[in-house]
Amino acid sequence: MTDPVPGLFLGQSGPEGAVQAQHLLLKRANRHGVVAGATGTGKTVTLQIMAQGFSDAGVPVFAADVKGDLSGIAMAGSPNEKLAARAASMGLTLTPRGAPTVFWDLYGQKGHPVRATVSEIGPVLMARMLDLNEVQEGVLTVAFHVADKEGLLLLDLDDLRSLLVHVGENAERIGREAGHVAPASIAAIQRALLQLEQQGGQSLFGEPALRLEDMLRTGLDGRGQVNVLAADRLMNSPRLYAAFLLWLLSELFEQLPEIGDPEKPRLVFFFDEAHLLFNDAPKALLEKVEQVVRLIRSKGVGVYFVTQNPADIPDSVLAQLGNRIQHALRAYTPSEQRGLKAAADSFRADPAFDTAEVIQALGVGEAVVSVLDEKGAPTVVARTMIRPPDSRLGPATEAERAQIMAQSPVRGLYDTAIDRESAHEVLTARHAAADQAEAQAAAEAAQAKADALKAREAEKAAAAREKEQARLDREAARAKPAARRSTRETPVEALTKSVLRTAGSTLTRELLRGVLGGLRRR
Template identity: 55%
Template sequence: MFIENKILIGRSGEEKVFIYPQMANRHGMIAGATGTGKTITLKVLAESFSDCGVPVFLADVKGDLAGMCLEGENNENIRSRVEKLGLSELGFSLKKYPVNFFDIYGEKGMPLRTTVSEMGPLLLSRILDLNDTQTDILTVIFKIADDQELLLIDTKDLKAMLQYVGDNAKEFSLTYGNISRQSLGAIIRAIIALEAEGAELFFGEPALDIRDWLSTDNTGRGRIQILDCQKLIGRPAMYATFLLYMMSELFETLPETGDAEKPKMVFFFDEAHMLFNTAPRVLLEKVEQMVKLIRSKGVGIYFVTQSPKDIPDGVLAQLGNKIQHALHAYTPAEQKKAKAAAASFRENPEFDTYETLTSLGIGEALISVLDEEGIPTVVKKCKILPPQSRMGAITDAEREREIRESLLYSKYEENFDRDSAYEFLQRKSLTDAAEAQKAKEESEAKKLQAKEEAALQKQKEKEAERQRKRTRSAVNQVAGSAAGTIGREIGNTLGKSVGGSFGKKLGGNVGASLGRGLMKTLFKM
């Protein structure tokens, strides 16, 4: 509940226990064994922040936070707790809260998307767990895309760009430096692995405008964005991808605020141990860095988990507001964890923290928050308030109605695929293939034409040779006839001059010799 300009969590005897809004961006933790009431505490805090006018984000891992969109049920358990805690005089009432449902997979909420370009090469490299060389090459890929005015919207755009650069690595290396095909292959394999967890659905348009989450309803209550994570939590790489994207987007979008009267937004991540136990080291380092930095932007992050030991020390040290439900201590390992959790609180001389922690009942918790001066309060044993909205899950019909009635439904429900790098490179590939085919056909046509011309020239040469032979033969025949006639005439004349049979014989011989000589002379010509 939000009363006295403070967020009421519960009561320690007659004393009210609050979280101060101006200290809420110092982050926090809700921890405890299964079944001790963590989810109820989460809902109470989320409702209170909403009443305070602070937008809230919830990662709903089990589906039991969806009931916040409906008014709570006035059952015996609620009435009994309201009476024991004296909440009626404080204005406690059952009510519903302004909720938007999102789901990366688009099954139980409006699709939640972003683009590859908005994610950027450095954050994407961390998510893909790339080494330094591969990170540099991915940065070059983004640079080439920018230089050629190619949009990187989804994973098929990025893979197409990697393939394109790989096919033209020699040309690009002259301008952008050496681009290893092995590194390109490693990046593509990492993208495919992330696609198997849902990246092809997460990367797309319309991309989420984080400013749509920084809103209130017409009564001034902060809107509650619920991301259904029932499927997402089983895919830790995508869960970490989303978490880093959200924090990075908020960090880049929001201005520095310093110490404000209340946070600009509060995030709750349920079952945080499932994230921290499986996320790659580089992602954990990035989460730790963002948790440290985002406080100055007025954003509070609250991790909900089973034990404080589930949270990395670097993150745990940043959590100023702590709500610790019961921890089991049946084994030596569990006892060690419980003692460490107890030792993290500022000691209260009225009770033994460890003994109290291991004997808390359902709906009870040890609480230490930052006071108005930012100093941790001594730990107090408290009874947690009941939620004002419905507890538990909702029906599919109720969920569908809430989704369709959202003011954001028309903006985010329908996916669209703009003309981007993939489409451009597909067209370029087809154009290049067509031009290559045309060039090949033209080359083959030229070769065929040259071959035909050579054959024609050879045929002409053969025909010319045959013509020369025919001409030579005809000339020989004419020359032979003429030479014979001339030789006979000369021989006859000579024979007559000599006279007698000897003269005729001499004339015939001389005529034949002259004819043969003339033939040889003509043949040489």
């Protein structure tokens, strides 16, 4: 069935004889919207109908599959009698077929892996994932600043962990430049990283990082690609889920050029379980969400929040949502009654009925609808029977999912992780070099000390030997007997003695003669 109106056929409203078709105009689809309702009232089916409708109009779609049911959009439907009767009552001919679908999964189990680098996530969203307080978020911001200044790539959690160790080791120097870095804050962030890793967060960070153009595909048949994110396991880590989807929106906002109000959106983004984005969210994060939702419209991106009650969405964001589909709400408690009243008051009232009462009375597959008209004004709220889908109601089987992934246009692009040199490797190399230099210096100092000790020992040994030798010399000198003089005369000595004796005798005789002669003369 080809719709005469350039928009999505949502269903029919009004009593018999005054039936009116409800369309969501493509040129107003980038003005965002909300699909709300209690559990089991048909929100997921409405999401599926809208996603396939946008795809048929050539608009790529991204949607989170929280319960696994949305995966059936890839398969042709098999309408039962009830669905066929509903289609007939609307004058609608169902054409069972699936939408061109690509499955994604942060954990790489039910779809192609989805990765982002830590640098792309940034300190604000990372702090949200880690549930940090303001002081700890400030320290994390300092760490990112250090990484930028020192040219350290932050790709995965190992990089961030190594960076935090580096900041802690150089806290005094970094503190003088960027502000005080408390060791307690570093330790708290490290513990939060460990918790995130235990929840499977390690799978999100790394390369190859997701390229947005791989989600913004249109097939040869003119239909837009429906990107389905398996989120059933991801829902166990609500902060990770919310931060990842907000990052994806932020990347779209930063990378897509301005196009104003196009004839149809460039991409439609469905944020299921939207309340998880806003629960206990800090003011800075809420401001970022509001900014992205307000400004991404001019990039040709429509954002649709799917939640149980519009009251789950802050008023500053809810005010940006022009297209509204409200399924049944129950109001048993005072807080639920306040939520019901807020939901009813958000519609342009129809004087023919009480919106709050109708919302409580809606059956499964019914909704009150108000969309933007050609002039951009909200239409009067209408009780609408939602059309049945062309694709399957219910999940795709594992075999069907595997077959679709095998034929995927991005098969092989993201399935194998890449680990290139980044902050972890650089800082590890620095530490290794520093440790090696320290070990070498210690070895050299030890060798020098050993050499000095050896020299001193050698000197002591030499002195001891000299002392011992001197002692031995002294003892030897004392123990050696005096040398006896020889009685034998040498020829010279004998001659000398003979001469002396002869000379002495002659001299004696002469003296005696002189004396005696003198005596005689007297």
